Amino acid sequence: MHFREIEAADIPALFYVRTRTRENRYNLEELERLGITEESVAEKLSTSYKGWLCTHNGAVVGFCIADRATGELWVVAVLPEFEGNGVGGKLMTLTEEWLWSTGCTRAWLTTDMDITLRAYGFYRKRGWLDWKVEGGVRWMELFR
Secondary structure, three states, X not given: OEEEEOOHHHHHHHHHHHOOOOOOOOXXXXXXXXXXXXXXXXXXXXXXXXXEEEEEOOXXXXXXXXXXXXXXXXXXXXXXXXXXXOHXXXXXHHHHHHHHHOOOOEEEEEEOOOOOOHHHHHHHHOOOXXXXXXXXXXXXXXXX
């Protein structure tokens, strides 16, 4: 497995992964309704957003993106067949370390309300804490 920074040419592969996650899955139409398109992701990555991906045999199997301007961990996604292999953890570590290196002292994310989902346990194990519940969404935070 190989980890590296996301480049503009990787964006279509990110959508492939994002639409195939086991939990919190979105299809392309749902993402578009949220304003998340290949063009909007390219724009974000040209501003204060940065991300990393993992490839296996040349194919993207996971990625993570954050925003240094707000401290938001925007997305982490891993193909189901690569869950449990440390891909998500390594991507989160790279992203969190980058946020800290830019001067962020607090990171935040939103996740599903259902604490039985893998994501919630994954975040808690990494030290993320519940911050608030609002609008049917769980907000979590991590301090440096």
